[in-house]
Amino acid sequence: MKNNTILLLKLLLMNQFKINQLKDRSKKRVRIVLMGVVILLLSTMLIIYSYGIGYSLGMIGIAKVIPSYALTTVGIITLFFTVFKSNGILFGTTDYESLMSLPIKTSEIIASRFLHMYLMNTYFAFLVMAPLGFVYVIFEKPATSFAFIWIVGMFFSTLFPTTLATIIGGIIAFISSHFKYTNALSILLSFILVVGILLSSIGLGGMDESVMQTTQLSKLFEMLSKELHTIYPLSRLFEKAVVNKSWFSFVGFLAFSIAIYLLFIKILSLQYKKINTAILSFQAKSNYKIKKMKISGIRMALYKKELKRFFSSYAYVLNIGIGAVMALIMAISVFVLQPATLEKALEMTNLEPLLSKVIAFAFSMVLCMSCTTSVALSLEGKNLWILKSLPISTKTILDSKMLVNLTITLPVSIIFGTLMNVKFETDIITRTFFYVIPITYSFFIAVWGMFINIKLPNYEWTSETAVIKQGIASMLGMLLGPIFALIPLGAVLLLPSISYQLIQIATVILILILIMSLYRYIASSKI
Template sequence: MTKSKCWLLFKTQMRNEFGRSLKSRGRKITSFAIGIVLLMLVFYAYMLSYGLGSMGMAEVIPSYGLAITGLITLFFTALKTNGVLFAYKEYDMVMSLPVKTSTVIASRFMTMYVLNLMLTAVILIPMGIGYAVWAAPGIIFYPEWILGILAAPLIPTTLAALLGTLIILFSSRFKYANAVVTVVSVIGTLAVLVLSVGMGQFAETIDMPEIHSISEMILTQVHRIYPPAALFFQGIARGNAAAMAAFLAGSLLWFYLFVKLISPVYKKLNTSLVTYHTRSNYKLTELKASSQIHALYKKELKRFFSSTIYCLNMGMGCLMTLVLAIALIFVRFDQLDQMTGIPNMAEMAARILPFAISALISMSCTTCVSLSLEGKNLWILKSMPIEDITICKSKILMNLTLQIPAALLAALIINIRFPMALSMRILMFVTPVVCALFNSLWGMFINLKMPDYNWTSETALVKQSLPAMAGTLGGLVGGMIPILAVLALHQIDAGLLTGVMTAVILLGAWGLWGQIRKAKI
């Protein structure tokens, strides 16, 4: 009976994750876009395994593939634990049902597991094909690899959920629990980004002719960073059935222990996150009044920083922009040439960096979902004597508050680091600001045309909805087009070309503003 309840809860959650209307035109477009991204991941994973195999390092593929999927799963699951496992919208309704707490936890965990399993399969299946091509393993490899794919998400998903639980347990002692979770998560995200850049720098010091010793070094480092990969390696590459059985059993044991560990404190943690704290010494003082736009703007700021899912997913582009700009300080110009294979890359970088910054910050597009996030509370705004355009302005200002400071700080660092003409130094500041304006208006336009106020999962709305994908990926693709144009038209003066494209983007922003002013919420 418990299993049937768990399965029923799981099916309901999966429907919420992937939307209610799978036949809608918007869902078809979303599915097509996701399909393109998945094909790119499949191609990348296969080429990675093919490249390792062609260099005589086929035995590295199992450990490397498992570590990649494990670290990706760990990173992204930790970001969405608060919103899927904890503090989700339908928590009160679910906990009022006649089901055990452990059943609820298991069903929520299964949702995260299945979503992570999809990503794991997209990476490990093509890598497994690449391994089979170069290593020519026996027939036992194929069922073991399939079992490995099924087990691979369990440990990182459990560790990520445990990490999220510890963060929430720590933050629940504070008055503003969600804010503390957000701050700690942002710090963790920054640490991962900085570590990734540092590892990239380390990779540049490897002497590629010493390929066989590198193979051993990679295995040692991967197994040290992600110990389960050692068991998986022994099972796949060395044919050690006991190691493979230990990997599978250990993965299942982690899941079982997690459910047993969290069940006693699950309700307490959720209550801490969804409870509002008030001061016992509250006193009525002077009442402060502000304009409509200012009040709505402050509301948007509070909404953004109070939601970990919203803050991290829509703030990632700005974080990546700052990390990249700071990393460029420590990269020598000759290293840029070696990393890209392009001579005089420093000079070329000065031409493309205004649009590279713009492309990165465009991934932090709050306006593409901020209207939908009003959800069923939209009637409160609509019942007030506030014009629709005022509501839109407040949401656009929120997005500009994120993007413009990140763009200007990155532009300042690049101006100091790279030699360039005066016109490009000015455009290094102007172009990203204009692109931030365009991106903010584009997101608002998309959300006005494709709103969703009946969502049940904030995570699905922010990460998987069509407006979210159109706002973030659309801005990224839109930023890449000028970069390709600059590279193709390298004989034209950089300042003139960048100035013309910036003017075109500004005209596009003006056109979007005209459409937004006419739209009705």
């Protein structure tokens, strides 16, 4: 590998993890350490979860399905999230012009950017596959060659899906660049792809009940393997390599992944400049006509500016807005699917009465992943001085940013409440809380994110993707926010002796108190 590729990759990683700032004894160092602690906690949770899934498969006697399950899980999640990252890390980057002016080959720039995404995805693969491999050893007691196959497989598990996701991201970016509303079309195509991935992966849980109840575990293994191979065909080769000790399949798995990657680098290096030029170029109309100018109040003008800022950023909409989209899909799915279908999918009986009690909290958990305010302040970056120089109060500026978050979450909350009221025949209090709970959490996540971003701002970024996807404020906003809905949901499930309506009322009151406390702090804050 070329030295330039390694050097560029090193610079990307140092910029992402702020390694140089660890020497700084100011608040910057504290933020970096805090981010490391959060990543460590999330990694530990993922390891425990992966081990639990693998152990469950082993306990019911189908541990042989673990290789296919591991590779399919890593492949789907890598594909899902890398599509978001490719447009902002590899395509349409803010430092594109400065990079292309350097005496560096285009293929080296592409390789460094691609390897950056690949390493992040491979870290995730290790967290999933390492505990699953450990469980496989416990139940199947494979030969010593298993260790070599599994470890090498972990390194190559994300190569193909990362390549495929980058190709899809490049195609979306290139197609949309030829239309008038480039960013809007790019976002629309990406959301269509994401919904497709979500719907296709749902099939993994659609097992036939008669098969699940059979004592012939070989048939259950065959059925699960078939479903996994259908969803992710490459898992067939990996399963044969691990379970059947087929070195031919293992070499085929490695060769296919490497060949697709090398072919991708070769082809993209020929079209890279053309794609980025199309994405970063803008054409101005020559038939501009002066019309009546519209005047807005200060808060409304700032709100419109923030709303345009949100929808003008591919990474911003796709990564932050996905929570609202997933929540909407969840609401429509619950509304459309019959109770018997939901009971079969979730492997539960008498589900409808329980679902009406917890669905508002479950919906709010997903909705709270859309937290624009956790990064809205940081995204001002080096232009922050413009806002500070205006004769506008800090409260007005921050209000406009929180209004954008509400614009995304409130309509989805109202749609949810309406659909659930039509779906479930229940009492007036529960019907009311189908609206009250999501709307309350919509206000909460807006002020929660703003509070986090005031405490942990980052104005020294060179790529907005680093703020949106890898920033500590973004993580705390999107990951800790849903916990506030998870706690009462757990209380309803674990404390059946307590009225669920009492838990709902107490939760809304506590969240409203928290909202008012956070907003008072925000209103008195200085940027």
